[in-house]
Amino acid sequence: MTKGNHLLLVQLREQFLKTQARLQKAIDTGRFDKWSLQKKQALYQRILRYAHRLKAVVKPGIVTAMLAAGIVISNTAQAQIVTARTGAANPLNGYSIGSASKPAFADLNNDGDADLIAGESYYNSSTFFNSGTPTTPTFASSSQFSTGYAMFYGAPAFIDIDNDGDLDLVFGEESGRLALFTNTGTASAQVYAAYPNNYPSEFSIAPFSGIDVGSRATPVFVDIDNDGDKDLFIGNSSGNILLYKNTGTSAAPVFTAQTGVNNPFNGVDVGNESAPSFSDLDNDGDQDAIIGESGGTLLYYKNTGTASAAVFTQQTGSGNPFNGIDVGSWSAPAFTNLDNDSDKDMIVGRFDGGFSYYEISFSTLPVQWQSFTAKKQMNDVLLNWQTAAEQNTQDFVIQHSSDGQHWQQIGIVAAAGNSNAVNNYQFVHSKPLTGNNYYRLLQRDKNGNTAYSTIETVQFTTAAAAFTIANNTITNGLLRVAVTTPITLRLFTGNGQLLQQFKLTQGNHTLVIGTYAKGIYFINGNGKTERLMIQ
Numbered sequence: 001m002t003k004g005n006h007l008l009l010v011q012l013r014e015q016f017l018k019t020q021a022r023l024q025k026a027i028d029t030g031r032f033d034k035w036s037l038q039k040k041q042a043l044y045q046r047i048l049r050y051a052h053r054l055k056a057v058v059k060p061g062i063v064t065a066m067l068a069a070g071i072v073i074s075n076t077a078q079a080q081i082v083t084a085r086t087g088a089a090n091p092l093n094g095y096s097i098g099s100a101s102k103p104a105f106a107d108l109n110n111d112g113d114a115d116l117i118a119g120e121s122y123y124n125s126s127t128f129f130n131s132g133t134p135t136t137p138t139f140a141s142s143s144q145f146s147t148g149y150a151m152f153y154g155a156p157a158f159i160d161i162d163n164d165g166d167l168d169l170v171f172g173e174e175s176g177r178l179a180l181f182t183n184t185g186t187a188s189a190q191v192y193a194a195y196p197n198n199y200p201s202e203f204s205i206a207p208f209s210g211i212d213v214g215s216r217a218t219p220v221f222v223d224i225d226n227d228g229d230k231d232l233f234i235g236n237s238s239g240n241i242l243l244y245k246n247t248g249t250s251a252a253p254v255f256t257a258q259t260g261v262n263n264p265f266n267g268v269d270v271g272n273e274s275a276p277s278f279s280d281l282d283n284d285g286d287q288d289a290i291i292g293e294s295g296g297t298l299l300y301y302k303n304t305g306t307a308s309a310a311v312f313t314q315q316t317g318s319g320n321p322f323n324g325i326d327v328g329s330w331s332a333p334a335f336t337n338l339d340n341d342s343d344k345d346m347i348v349g350r351f352d353g354g355f356s357y358y359e360i361s362f363s364t365l366p367v368q369w370q371s372f373t374a375k376k377q378m379n380d381v382l383l384n385w386q387t388a389a390e391q392n393t394q395d396f397v398i399q400h401s402s403d404g405q406h407w408q409q410i411g412i413v414a415a416a417g418n419s420n421a422v423n424n425y426q427f428v429h430s431k432p433l434t435g436n437n438y439y440r441l442l443q444r445d446k447n448g449n450t451a452y453s454t455i456e457t458v459q460f461t462t463a464a465a466a467f468t469i470a471n472n473t474i475t476n477g478l479l480r481v482a483v484t485t486p487i488t489l490r491l492f493t494g495n496g497q498l499l500q501q502f503k504l505t506q507g508n509h510t511l512v513i514g515t516y517a518k519g520i521y522f523i524n525g526n527g528k529t530e531r532l533m534i535q
Helices: 003-029 037-054 060-068
Strands: 078-085 102-106 115-119 124-130 139-146 155-159 168-172 178-181 218-222 231-235 241-246 255-258 275-279 288-292 298-303 312-315 332-336 345-349 355-364 367-377 380-391 393-401 408-414 423-429 435-445 450-452 456-460 467-469 478-483 487-493 498-504 507-512 519-525 528-534
Touching: 003 037, 003 060, 037 060, 060 519, 102 155, 102 332, 102 345, 115 155, 115 168, 168 218, 218 275, 231 275, 275 332, 288 332, 288 345, 367 435, 367 456, 380 393, 380 435, 393 423, 408 423, 456 528, 467 528, 498 507
Parallel strands: 155 218
Antiparallel strands: 078 355, 102 115, 115 124, 124 139, 155 168, 168 178, 218 231, 231 241, 241 255, 275 288, 288 298, 298 312, 332 345, 345 355, 367 380, 380 423, 393 408, 393 435, 435 450, 435 456, 467 478, 478 507, 487 498, 487 519, 519 528
């Protein structure tokens, strides 16, 4: 880097930090709420430009406030194109390692391309070295890695557990525990130390010694909180996904179980044999989850939060780019870049021991969102939205929900079609519900591509309020509430994601909200909604 470029980056970082601080202060003091939509949009776009050039992360509290204000995180929407590659187009076509193959990719010989190690249902794992190129992979079965004992349903994952510059190997197993095999070689020539005749001592090795997820542990490592070290997600035979956050460091990891609301997959059950994997599937800078299961399909949980504070929301139907894929049974996805382009591709292990290959590419959707708002207008709700440019757009489907999860179409507005100008649209919902009304837009283009807007919420209250809160600003994780009649209160993020529920009797209560990112939240009950600010 030249001296001039370094100076420019220093100046950009100063501007980035200064602009973020200004915006955060406005949010904390309430001045942000008085700004015009155009002012919010302009300031946020400036922050995003700085963040993109610096490869930095915007504060989660700012992102939450912008979502709550109807400002879309990104102006450029992209659609994922998933193409099945079969026969000779699949570099792993014809390979089978027995049954229940579970792939994991890493550059095992430090030659710049992705190699494969795959677990199976019994005893060994197979290693496939890429003897081709990063653009045209050619996998050759070269060896089997023996764990030294009969390991059933092995599920490999890679992590540099000791931060020494090479990859160590972790295996999930039938018992529900994890075994660690450290690399005693180098980054170019791995030597994984096995533990023959010592079963089950492998499972007593820190930092995984206390972990047990029941049966058929399927681990994957990803930095889910953007703190620079890898966290651990584990699927199991019951279909659950457990999170063990690294509360230590990269050099000295400590994996601590996260339960309740601290696990973004709390309550998720995919049926049986959950096999989680992660990739930035929508190119928005955070990690999304793609989960295999016993039926052979793939479930997609989009990260609708941020890189630092993940919120996973299941996408179904046309919202799931893998909808319709069925590999037979026991799908186990893994992501790596097999064609040396700008995105990762997907290899899926199968119960028959083979591997299916799906190439992933992106196409820019024809609409650039600018804003979306929903406001009361007498007894109606007025929806306004704006696009910066459109190409080949068809229409906007207006969708309504009473709970933020189940949606119904309430109208369609024709789109501009092709335009480089700013386009303004309106729709009036004349029959809103008492209580919460959630709104979102589904944009459709003439070629079948789709894109969703943010979610907006409007509340209508007819009954007397059944609760009052003592503190709209929360600094210690506690909220004091006075209740006049029994009620269920619900805590939401600024963009409508349900976080917690509280069933309360008449009287005074202190609710333990917990630790969430700074920003705007809402608490709702009996048709009344209160705005909260967490600091």
